[in-house]
Amino acid sequence: MTTTELHGDAHGVLRSAASAGIQRLRQGELGMLPVIVGLIVIWAYFESQVSVYLSARNLSYLVLQIAPIGIVAIGIVLVLLLGEIDLSVGSVAGLCSAVLGVGMVDRGWPWWGAILIMVGVGAAIGAFQGWWFAVVGVPAFVVTLAGFLFWQGAQLRVLGSTGTVNVFEPHIGAIAQSFLPSYWGWILGVGLAALYAVRAWTTYARRAHAELSNEPVGLLAVRTALVAAVAVGSVAVLNSYQGVPTAGVILLGLVIAFSWLTTRTKFGTYVFAIGGNAEAARRAGIKVARIRILVFTLSGFMAAVGGLMFVSRLTAASTQTGAGTFLLESIAAAVIGGTSLFGGRGSVWSALLGALVIGSVSNGLDLQAQPPEIKYMVEGAILLAAVTVDAVARRSRAAAGR
């Protein structure tokens, strides 16, 4: 039955794909479209202003730049899906990087031991804050605001009077400073594209076999082709400089893993359910407190991994690690990417896309030699624009529903 559709004229297929897409837009299911459009606009603008902007070298640099924020934003997305907030991630990243640095330099921990302890500390802090919120019942905003201050103090304390610990360790350095050999890059890009295509089309075939409704073949074909183009195209560009940055691979791997976790497992369903209607989730027998603690644990864990990225890139843990605008940029990344602040709506991919938007703007303004005050103002405006798009879409969805 699907073969007739496959052999049908390309026009018809494209039209059905387009109408399905328009249908979803009408219902306010904008998904990641606004942020992708925004990203294209930002890239086009800066490329027209600074010709090296879209060069392989600058894009490679951009990937390294966004890795810490993107990784921490994944944790933030999970917390936002739950309908909560975690204000402590910057301080936790800072404290964990201080633990790593001091442990390795002063105590002589091996690099792998230091990494394990570091992410363990992050996860433990997250679990503690999650417990305090979910079981003791103090709002997450307050618990993590207290954490924001407390862990920052702990960070300064661990670092001691010098305030900076240099970490010249090749394994740690390799995390954010190495690149995949070009053939590995190709294997990765082509492999991901193939994996996506196989998955998409087998799902389609299985649904067709079970006689369930399916998305139009045209839309599926367009989606598969786009993913393949982006995957292979990115590898081609990055390989023309030094290769695919390891940090980028880690970021992408985490995004894919957490995307799977949130959309294809019980745990993810429960996170969305609690964010949508916590009481309904509780009545359905979901152990709400346990899910909440787990999410905050993951958020703390991701903050630690983000801190590790920082140490690796700057070869140092300092009082500045995780400080400044880092926290707010991580939250902004999640929100700009399209994850709702009100819980229950969004995607882990918004962490990556939002981090790309913030990184792209900041990178472009740096190339233009704009002062930081302009940077803050532009980022603020973009955040507002992103949330406005979401709010307007939400209103149109409310109008379409019922």
Add this chain to the structure above:
Amino acid sequence: MPDVQRTVEGGGGDPAAPRPPEPILELRGISKRFGAVQALREVDFDVCRSEVVALVGDNGAGKSTLIKCIAGTHTPDEGRIFFEGDEVKIHTPSDATRLGIETVYQDLALCDNLDVVRNMYLGREAVTTVVPRLVEPLREIDMEERALAVLGDLNVTTIGSVRTKVASLSGGQRQSVAISRAVMWNSKVVLLDEPTAALGVAQTAQVHALIKRLREQGLGVVVISHNIEEVFEVSDRIAVLRLGRRVATFRHDETTPQEVVGAIVGAAGA
């Protein structure tokens, strides 16, 4: 008065006996207090297989509290609960679910941001275990097929796609999803809290048909309702609560709406 075909059920067993139907759920002497408020006082209540019992009473009479005690949302301070003849303790919603008691709450307890399939399976998702506790992907296609089958069995045909987010369904559709979810787990008793409170005429008729179908399938059904017409339309027995006490129980064919209303407001001499 609408005719309720109460002779059709096979549950009666021996038609000659003056029907002592074995109750599937019995509550004895249930009391519940919230601070200074005595919400329930020594309430006895029971439901049989293939029976619809209406639970009526004024606001604050304790209907919802009683339902929640059965559903495990509240634990009674005193009293005993028997299920299929055995005494049971129901401390959590999952205790109730394990016994086969399902609840459809007034506010529906659906997640607007999830689709119909996810809502119907919420808390009971089917998974494929690849690595125990770590890699257990959902069996989306199986769940979707089963959800479609259940909705089809119950004649819930108005929902376009079961992958629609519940937020975009009408009130009647949402209620149908909520009820279908309650009965798809081999449940034995279903508690419905004001199932038609927010519905239009056609949608109400749909839900009434659904309730009768549940009875045909052998379930015990408890319906909380404020609507006397509805009570007489769907129920076999009518239990009246007032100020936390069960003040009367009527057979629907041996009473009148006036008598029931009288018991609710406490005006009857009884």
